[in-house]
Structure formats: C-alpha cells, structure tokens
Amino acid sequence: MGYSGSGYILVSRGSRAVESRRLAHTRLQAHEEVPYDLLAWWDKLYISVQPSRRPVTLLDEARKGTTPEIEEVAKAEGVDAERLRRSVAKGRTVIPRNVAGRARPLGIGEGLRVKVNANVGSSKDRASLEDEVRKAKVAVEVGAHTVMDLSTGGDIDAIRRAIIEALDVPIGTVPIYQAGVQAARESTIVEMTPEDMLGGIEAHARDGVDFVTVHCGITRQSVERLQRQGRVTGVVSRGGSFLVAWILHNDQENPLYSQFDQLLDIAREHDITLSLGDGLRPGSLADATDRAQIQEMLILGELVERCWDAGVQVMVEGPGHIPIHEIEANVRMQKAVCKGAPFYVLGPIVTDLAPGYDHITGAIGGALAAWAGADYLCYVTPTEHIGLPGVEDVREGVVASLIAAHAADLTRGIDADRDLAMAEARKALDWDRMFDLSLDSRKAREMRAACNPEEEDACSMCGDLCALRMVEQALDRKGD
Template identity: 40%
Template sequence: RGDTKALPGPTSSYGRDRLADPKLTEMRFNLKRAPRRARPGANVTQMHYARRGLVTPEMEYIAIRENQRLETYPEPLSRQHPGESFGAATPRVITPEFVRDEVARGRAIIPSNINHPESEPMIIGRNFLVKINANIGNSALSSGIAEEVEKMTWAIRWGGDTVMDLSTGKNIHETREWIVRNSPVPIGTVPIYQALEKVDGRAEELTWEIFRDTLVEQCEQGVDYFTIHAGVLLRYIPLTARRMTGIVSRGGSILAKWCLAHHKENFLYTRFEDICEIMKAYDVAFSLGDGLRPGSGFDANDEAQMGELATLGELTRIAWRHDVQVMIEGPGHVPMHMIRENMDLQLKLCHEAPFYTLGPLTTDIAPGYDHITS
C-alpha cells in the first residue's frame, strides 16, 4: 500500500545486541527480509483503513475464509441454542464490506502485523466464527527452540486459530523468531514477561525504557497482538487483600509489585498513549490484560475485577482514537450464574470490543482440566 518503509535492521537496542552476538549465529533464524515500519505520520492499522471506508485485501480474504466454514457446516452454525446471544448476529453470508464495518466499529479485530507476512488473515469478533487460542512457551527448566516450534505446529494442526508465546526461559528472542517465521496464524505475547527477564526477574527494576525497547523488538519480529496489563492501577491493588486467591495473573502480579515498590501508578497506564503510537506503526493489536481476574469462584465479579474492567474500557477508547485494534481479556473463574452479569458489564464498559475469555472456568475443583470446566 506504499505506507511502510524498510528499516536497515532492528532498531531496538536488545535486537541489535542479539544480532551482533556471534555465539547466537547457529541458533538464529536466517531471515533475509528487513523489518518494516509505517512511514512518518502514517497509520497502517486495519482499523485505520476500515474507518476510511477502505476494504483491504485482508478483509476480502477473511470474508472468503469465513464463508467457506459457513458453507461447509450450514446447519450447525446457523442453529441458535437456547440462551443469550448478547446481540451477536452472524449473517448467512459474510461480505468484505461487513468485515470492514465490524472492524471500523471496534467489534472485531484482524491481528496482522506488517512484519508477519507468513500469517493468513483471520478475524476475531462476536459476529464471526468462534476462535480458539493455544498457549506455548519455554521455561528456565525445559524446552528449546525445536520443541516450541513443534508445539506451535501441533497447536495449529489441532485447530488453534492463534498462538501465544509465553516463553520465560533462555533465548526468548530467538525462540520467538522461529515461531513467528513458521506460523501461518497470528502470534501473541505478553511483553512484560521478556522485560522482566531483562532485569533478572526483579519487578521493581522494570522501567518504561526497557519495556518500550521490548515492544519495538517484538513489533519488528512480527508479533501480531500484545497482552498489556495497563488496567492494574495502584488504587485497585488493596481491593485484592480480601480475596480468597489474591492476584493470580502473572502479568498482574508483576505490575502490582512494581506499583507497590515505587508507590507510583502503573507505567503501562501512564504511558498508554506512547504504547499506542508504537503499535499503530506496525499494526499490532491490543489484548488488554485482566491482571486482576478472579482465581476462584469466590472472588468472581468483585470490586477489583470490575474496577479494572472499567479502566480497560477507558483505555479502549484511547486506543480507538489512535485507530489501534483492541480486544479485552476476560476471566477467569466465574460461576455459571454470574457469567451474564460479567458479560453485560463488559459490553457496556468496553463498548462491545471483542471479549477474549480465559474460560471462564465455572468450577475451581479441576485444575489442569480447563478444556472441561470452561
């Protein structure tokens, strides 16, 4: 579209250091293509084009792809089960214009980083087919690059529509490069995980500069969406003291520890506009993380969770001002009779942005069996 430019190489300090390290030569993916970024003053997000009435090739592809599944399984996909649809209404035929309209309204997102051309365009939203995410990632104790690529391959083969790389071990940069380069589906990450590794696991030593460099590094590798825990505010943290299971989100606990150590507001919240500026230059979507999600049915829909949800709605509006795509990460442990309340509030507070739920898990007594309890 002529709105991006090739960069001479990685522009993040960490990315340049990894590229210059001769010890990593054998491990590195030999990519010949230079990373790209929006031209100065340009916005390259799918939402930006959609709001200007432009149907992109990605939107056309998505319409064809969604219709193929609808044509293959017309009867089960058109059947309405008893219950609440919360306003969702998938048309019998998906048109490119319908895709454009849903993206423009913020009710659907197309995670499609300009540096991930290997990915086939797909859409996440209430008026489209349900999408499933699969999590992979190495740790300090296990798994190398080959194992993670194999995990990704099997996750996609068995129906994963997106994959999140939640690596926390060694060589995160190189592992992610191999995953992205081999993935035909969007890849998501939680950048605060890698930023924490850069300060040797000491949350109080995190800085905006380290986090920003990590964002740019991952944008230039081709990560399609970031989980950003910008709603964990200092004033919400004391509300978790009365919980049965406290803060169970890893990203949420990292930011809570930083806020309490410095007695300052979450820097992801105070720097949110700066994050938007970075993400719109590469078309990376937000998954606004629910760092205060409930870890037990007892804590479901409490003041901390709902306070954060309201803040995520506020941040959604800010991201949309920049034409950056947003989905909202959802809980978590929620008893079945409380799901409707949670859903109604999410639609109201977050302006119908897609709700990417981690379940919800309707019982606490089956850890390790989320595929059954969600």
C-alpha cells in the same frame, strides 16, 4: 513497479503503483504515487526501513473503505464484506496483523466464528526452542486459530522468532514477561524501568508479533480496590502480579497506564493489536466478579476508546474462574463497558475442583461465554494449575476449546452443516467420512482401531444390536 519473483526492491518516492497494494504502512491505490522511499521485500512486503510519515493502520483504512484483509476474512467466514468492514471500523471486530504482514488475516469479533488461542512457551526449567515450536505447530495443526508465546526461560527472543517463522497464524506475546525475567536476571522484577516495559513491547512488535497482552488496567486505583476487596487467591495473572508488585514497590503509577500514549505510538507504528490484559482476574470461584476485577475492566473500557481514537485495534481479556451463573453477566458487562470491543476469555473454568481436567472445566465455561458473546477463547490444558503442558496436553486443550467454540457457533447457525454431514455419515455407518469430519480425526481413528469391532459396518458399542440398522430394516420391510 511490476517486479516478478521475490527479493528486496527499492520503491522510490514518486513512482506509481501499477495495482492496489499495501506497502509498509501505506495502502497504494493503482496509479497512486509512492509517498516516500522504501525498501520492500516484494513477496512478503517485508519492510526494512521506517516510512517517513505517520503510518496508516488497518483500522484507519477500514474506516475509509475495504482492504484485502477484510475481503479475505469475509470470504473465509462467509459474511458480507461491507458489513465486516463496518464492524472492524467500529472496533467490534479485530484482524490482528503486524504491518510486516506475515499472518494470514484472521477476524475475531461479532458475527464471526468463535476463535481459539493456544498458549505455548518455555519456563526456566523447560527451555527447549524445539519443544515450544513443536507445540505451537501441533496446536495449529489441530485447529488453533492463533498462538501466544509466553516464554520465560532460555533464549526467549530466539523461541519467539522461531515460532513466528514457523507459522502463518497471528502470534501474540506478553512482553512484560520477558522484561520481568530480564530485570530479575539483573536485579529484581520490581526494578524494571518504564523503558524496559515499553522497549520490550517494541522489540516484540519489530519481530512481527501481531498482538500483545498489556496489563494497562493494573493501576494505583485498581490495586487500592484490590487491597480493600480482600481476596482468597490474590493475583494469579503473572503479568498482573509483576505490575502490582511494581506499583507497590515503587509507589508509582503503572507505566503501561501512565505512558499509554507511547504504547499507542508503538502499536500504530507496527500496526499491532492491543489485547488489554485482565491482571486482576479472579483465581478462584470465591473471587469471581469482585470489585477489583470490575474496577480493572472499567479502566480497560476507557483505554479501549483511547485505542480507537488512535486508530489502534484493541480487544479486552477476561476471566478466568467464574461460576456458570455469572458467565453471561461477565460477558454482557464487558461488551457494554468496552463498547463492543472483542472479548477474549481464558476458559473460564467453572469449578476449582478439577486439576487434571481443566480443559473440561474450561470447555464448559468457554461454551457458555462464547454463547453469551465472547469472541475468542484462550484454551486451558489438562495440566492447568499443575504444570506446563506437553504436546498431548496442547492437543487436548485445543480440541476442548474448539468444541466449546463450535458449540457456541451452532447457536448462531454457523457451521451447522458440518454436524449435519456427521449425522448423515453416522446414519450411513460411513466410518471414513465420520473420521474426516471429526474435530480430531487421528484420535477417533485410533480409538476405533482399539475397539476393533467384529462387524465392520457397526461399532462395538452395540455390535449386532445396532439401533440405526434395526429401525432402518424394520422400516424397509414395512415399506416393501
């Protein structure tokens, strides 16, 4: 060992590590023997050969002791590393990170900042690789913590790889989309084979994605409950709809459920985190918190325990469309049923009446959900329910979700110093500092330039009738 620079190196079985390192699926302590030959890209620890024994996952490791990933997350979040390690070991926090090790470690779970995901992705009609990479980059620039590539059009593999290449945040995908699209290109979606589904997941994992949404809770049982339930808006999850249709057409169990052990093998192999999808999430307030939704969650709760038994990190996805007064119940129920696994919610949006403004309906629901304990918010853009978002919609969606996440963080005292700094800048009428502290500095600066106040140190809301200045002056005079 002891190479400098970067390049492929052959690490021979029996050689000894000169320092503690995570190589391929194996953590090596200093002076420990390398247990098998492996070819590694020294700088990035990119592994091009499979190890010859069962891999060790980050969850396996966390159960034994701390890891560099845990240390890095603890530092970024300002929390105690040992406490975080225990949380990861218990599955209450995840650090989604493919064994390829591209992504900066990011923690999602109890006691940490609430995280925000931005979805991008092509469709059949809008299939530009450049556009989707640009959206993904903008999302991260504005502050998204992760990006999911939901592409269904054009060269799906190329788009995914380009996004992975372009970013250092955790990347997620929904592999069933691509499997479905490919099946549809050849025959029909419902003729996907189990191998198509599992193979698609493995292909994404090999490309380095850090987490995948898998709709394993769509089972014959939950579909039956769905049919008995009766719904206004049926199934609105795309992946969910593929699998409901597949089950009904083939009169067979969902392979992602019946072959869950194989899915776990893939997840272990690449150390990807499973995000158990809520394919039966409600598509309207009228369907919120119904028996089909809860049935699926019960199944997901069982699968969470199977993930943990297999040493695979897991989080659970949630709705969707929920009226304000049912949000806390949804979050607490998920936390109880799924034994504290991180909860990843889409929105939730709190009314169906606001197409064009669903980043706002989603921010209201997201703030409430995160306050109640949801750990991770999937953004909603202004074009939700209307069409695919453009770059500006992505920006608006990310900021709206960051507002929700931060507002919830404040309830736990996290990052209150940022608001205090803004308050002090406002008091001082220090506009540059205000902009620097803003969640979206660019927009705030542009708006102020457009408002063009006459008095440089005030703003055009009050102009020379600035309340802050008036009272300050009155108190100053009083103090003279």
